[in-house]
Amino acid sequence: MKRTRIVQLLQSEIPANKVLIKGWVRTRRDSKGFSFIEVNDGSCLKNIQVLADSSLSNYPDISRISTGSAVIINGNLVESMGTGQKWEILADRVEIVSLAPDSYPLQKKRHTDEFLRTIAHLRPRTNKYGAAFRIRSELSYAIHKFFRDRGFKYIHSPIITGSDCEGAGELFRVTTLAPENLSKKDGMVDYAQDFFGSEANLTVSGQLSAEMFALALGDVYTFGPTFRAENSHTSRHVAEFWMVEPEMAFCNLEGNMNLAEEMIKYLTNFIIEESKDDLELFAKFVDKNLIKTLDNVASSDFKRLSYASAVEILKKSGKKFEYDIDFGKDLQTEHERYLTEHHFKKPLIIFDYPKTIKPFYMRVNDDDKTVSAMDVLVPKIGEIIGGSQREERLDILEKRMDEIGMSKETYWWYLDSRRFGSVEHSGFGLGFERLLMFITGISNIRDVIPFPRTPNSIEF
RNA sequence: UCCCCAGUAGCUCAGUUGGCAGAGCAAGUGGCUGUUAACCACUGGGUCCGCGGUUCGAGUCCGUGCUGGGGAGCCA
Numbered sequence: 001m002k003r004t005r006i007v008q009l010l011q012s013e014i015p016a017n018k019v020l021i022k023g024w025v026r027t028r029r030d031s032k033g034f035s036f037i038e039v040n041d042g043s044c045l046k047n048i049q050v051l052a053d054s055s056l057s058n059y060p061d062i063s064r065i066s067t068g069s070a071v072i073i074n075g076n077l078v079e080s081m082g083t084g085q086k087w088e089i090l091a092d093r094v095e096i097v098s099l100a101p102d103s104y105p106l107q108k109k110r111h112t113d114e115f116l117r118t119i120a121h122l123r124p125r126t127n128k129y130g131a132a133f134r135i136r137s138e139l140s141y142a143i144h145k146f147f148r149d150r151g152f153k154y155i156h157s158p159i160i161t162g163s164d165c166e167g168a169g170e171l172f173r174v175t176t177l178a179p180e181n182l183s184k185k186d187g188m189v190d191y192a193q194d195f196f197g198s199e200a201n202l203t204v205s206g207q208l209s210a211e212m213f214a215l216a217l218g219d220v221y222t223f224g225p226t227f228r229a230e231n232s233h234t235s236r237h238v239a240e241f242w243m244v245e246p247e248m249a250f251c252n253l254e255g256n257m258n259l260a261e262e263m264i265k266y267l268t269n270f271i272i273e274e275s276k277d278d279l280e281l282f283a284k285f286v287d288k289n290l291i292k293t294l295d296n297v298a299s300s301d302f303k304r305l306s307y308a309s310a311v312e313i314l315k316k317s318g319k320k321f322e323y324d325i326d327f328g329k330d331l332q333t334e335h336e337r338y339l340t341e342h343h344f345k346k347p348l349i350i351f352d353y354p355k356t357i358k359p360f361y362m363r364v365n366d367d368d369k370t371v372s373a374m375d376v377l378v379p380k381i382g383e384i385i386g387g388s389q390r391e392e393r394l395d396i397l398e399k400r401m402d403e404i405g406m407s408k409e410t411y412w413w414y415l416d417s418r419r420f421g422s423v424e425h426s427g428f429g430l431g432f433e434r435l436l437m438f439i440t441g442i443s444n445i446r447d448v449i450p451f452p453r454t455p456n457s458i459e460f
Numbered sequence: 461u462c463c464c465c466a467g468u469a470g471c472u473c474a475g476u477u478g479g480c481a482g483a484g485c486a487a488g489u490g491g492c493u494g495u496u497a498a499c500c501a502c503u504g505g506g507u508c509c510g511c512g513g514u515u516c517g518a519g520u521c522c523g524u525g526c527u528g529g530g531g532a533g534c535c536a
Contacts, residue, residue: 431536
């Protein structure tokens with residue numbers, strides 16, 4: 001006999017005989033002559049109420065079932081005589097698979113997020129984290145669906161790389177050399193002795209790989225883990241996070257911005273439609289305005305403005321900022337927050353940044369001062385997407401690499417793409433966890449990834 | 461890496477001027493009840509983050525370290 005998931009039973013239109021469920025006990029309440037057991041199997045936020053009558057042969061054991069115990073229930077799905085739920089299961093048989101001792105750390109009451117991080121292996125058993133990780137799963141699916149529906153191909157970019165990909169942050173070294181007996185050559189570590197015969201790192205971005213495939217398959221995307229060894233202590237940074245990186249051939253910056261906006265709207269709508277119950281939990285307990293904010297994002301156009309006009313607005317705002325703003329300086333968190341939370345009160349796309357503050361691969365505009373870059377900013381989170389039109393002209397790309405002292409030899413294969421059939425192309429990177437924060441209202445990135453990796457924290 | 465805050469029961473916290481270690485919840489036991497973050501009663505539960513110092517006496521004051529949180533930078 002096959003088990004039925006609780007999500008299916010709760011949606012049932014009619015009673016059903018002989019159903020089988022398997023799950024974990026959230027709480028048990030005794031009445032005279034019977035016991036109510038709330039069972040959750042992870043298929044949805046809601047529990048199903050099981051009524052176990054004292055006539056059951058193992059009732060003395062049943063009345064000792066504790067929170068966190070695993071059970072298998074056979075019985076009939078019947079309309080509940082109580083208020084508060086439509087269906088319940090009248091049990092024929094309650095098998096106690098595993099009884100949780102009273103040291104089980106999760107209570108029926110709410111815990112703080114800080115405490116739950118210390119038991120990250122158990123927190124998905126709570127309502128909030130169960131909901132968060134179901135939404136994470138749905139959102140992953142929605143990303144693949146979004147791209148597939150639009151003819152994009154999914155590329156598995158490498159996790160281990162030999163180049164430092166644009167210098168986007170500190171790198172994690174990958175090596176098989178034992179640190180206690182490193183062979184040295186001229187005082188430097190001799191990486192010729194290492195597994196790959198040269199230095200290797202964990203990827204910080206799949207972009208360069210994605211560009212190569214965009215110039216072959218047209219429209220592509222990557223969706224995978226990336227690693228930054230930054231010593232960041234904020235609620236928006238982790239050392240291991242997932243990034244979505246589309247890359248499109250024959251596409252300029254405007255097409256890039258269009259895709260970014262369409263994608264965020266699509267994904268927001270998808271979760272509003274597909275994860276109603278889970279989303280409601282966040283609207284109720286985490287951010288009262290969540291649904292309104294999401295509806296607003298899904299239905300209204302993002303504000304687009306150039307970096308230059310953003311700077312003008314900030315200068316004219318009359319607001320005193322900790323960091324001065326002037327053309328050529330990067331926007332600070334306080335500037336981004338002012339623009340997206342106070343001035344426009346909606347998602348923004350800022351484009352055409354000064355080339356001095358952006359990486360080498362971004363296409364230089366005709367003014368020779370700015371590059372075709374764009375950032376998407378959302379209220380509370382800040383930057384959620386960073387992207388650009390890529391420099392497709394070999395001579396200009398080489399000149400920029402020279403300017404910042406990059407090795408053209410190392411990137412010979414990247415430059416090859418500009419030698420053979422080079423075309424204008426664009427792409428961006430979306431921080432998957434940041435999008436998840438935006439959609440759920442969860443304010444700490446450590447709470448939207450199953451086992452967060454941060455400085456000094458690798459348990460679990 | 462820098463700035464700020466915190467660390468007391470399983471959890472969330474209180475602890476006055478330096479003078480006997482506390483509450484609510486959770487847990488255990490009993491009772492009651494178609495209950496539903498159930499209710500009532502009782503019971504057990506402490507390395508007051510570590511180390512050092514001041515003092516007759518330190519949860520409380522001083523120094524230092526560790527851990528957690530918030531913010532900044534870096535970025536997604």
